[in-house]
Amino acid sequence: MKISIQKRILDANDQAAAANAAFFTQRKILCLNMISSPGSGKTTILSRTIEGLKDRVRIGVIEGDLKTDLDAQRIRRTGAPAIQIETSGACHLTALQVSAAVKELPTDSLDVIVIENVGNLVCPSAFELGESARVVVLSTAEGDDKPVKYPGTFAKASIVLINKIDLLGHVDFDVAKVQRDAKVLNPNVKIFAVSARTGEGLPDWYDYLVSLRGPRG
Numbered sequence: 001m002k003i004s005i006q007k008r009i010l011d012a013n014d015q016a017a018a019a020n021a022a023f024f025t026q027r028k029i030l031c032l033n034m035i036s037s038p039g040s041g042k043t044t045i046l047s048r049t050i051e052g053l054k055d056r057v058r059i060g061v062i063e064g065d066l067k068t069d070l071d072a073q074r075i076r077r078t079g080a081p082a083i084q085i086e087t088s089g090a091c092h093l094t095a096l097q098v099s100a101a102v103k104e105l106p107t108d109s110l111d112v113i114v115i116e117n118v119g120n121l122v123c124p125s126a127f128e129l130g131e132s133a134r135v136v137v138l139s140t141a142e143g144d145d146k147p148v149k150y151p152g153t154f155a156k157a158s159i160v161l162i163n164k165i166d167l168l169g170h171v172d173f174d175v176a177k178v179q180r181d182a183k184v185l186n187p188n189v190k191i192f193a194v195s196a197r198t199g200e201g202l203p204d205w206y207d208y209l210v211s212l213r214g215p216r217g
């Protein structure tokens with residue numbers, strides 16, 4: 001019984017995700033689903049990315065949190081539009097929540113929509129949102145065992161951002177091991193080692209994001 005209810009929830013979500021994907025394709029919008037533990041630096045990376053790409057790509061953001069619109073406020077301070085979804089306890093966003101939020105965004109004037117999912121490495125993985133690609137952020141303070149401990153999440157990531165490399169030397173974190181383990185789970189994964197604090201490594205990430213978007217149409 002429990003399994004069949006879960007399956008129906010996932011089926012309904014997949015239908016809404018397919019509709020979102022069709023909308024993004026039709027509008028030529030690149031949609032990224034950003035997943036990580038709380039505090040890995042998603043909002044900081046996003047704020048810097050918006051500022052770093054402001055002359056090249058127009059980015060809108062959908063924020064998912066259990067409570068508060070603090071992250072949407074942080075994004076709006078960059079000048080980018082941001083819609084906050086409060087999940088009231090749910091540990092992931094759903095495709096229906098995303099389609100409602102997308103309607104609030106000025107999609108005619110956007111090239112990229114980034115969805116910052118609820119912070120955890122488990123639940124968001126099971127719910128497609130209609131994204132073009134998934135980005136998993138792993139910060140050096142979390143330990144280098146996360147790809148092997150959360151293989152489902154990393155296997156579905158097209159991009160891994162290793163954040164807080166400014167802390168290497170203060171924490172036990174082997175960047176090469178994470179690169180190896182992530183590639184075992186997805187041989188095609190693109191990995192960038194960055195610091196959203198110092199800016200190190202971010203230009204390569206920016207260029208890759210622009211290449212995913214393709215020329216402005």
Ligand SMILES: Nc1nc2c(ncn2[C@@H]2O[C@H](COP(=O)(O)OP(=O)(O)O)[C@@H](O)[C@H]2O)c(=O)[nH]1
Pocket residue numbers: 036037038039040041042043044045119163164165166167194195196197198
């Ligand atoms: N040292 C360091 N701290 C960072 C970096 N990126 C983010 N932080 C800090 O990590 C904390 C969590 O960042 P936040 O962007 O809110 O993470 P989120 O929960 O994944 O959105 C904040 O105190 C940030 O200032 C980084 O590259 N290096």
Ligand SMILES: [Mg+2]
Pocket residue numbers: 042043044071116
């Ligand atoms: Mg955040």
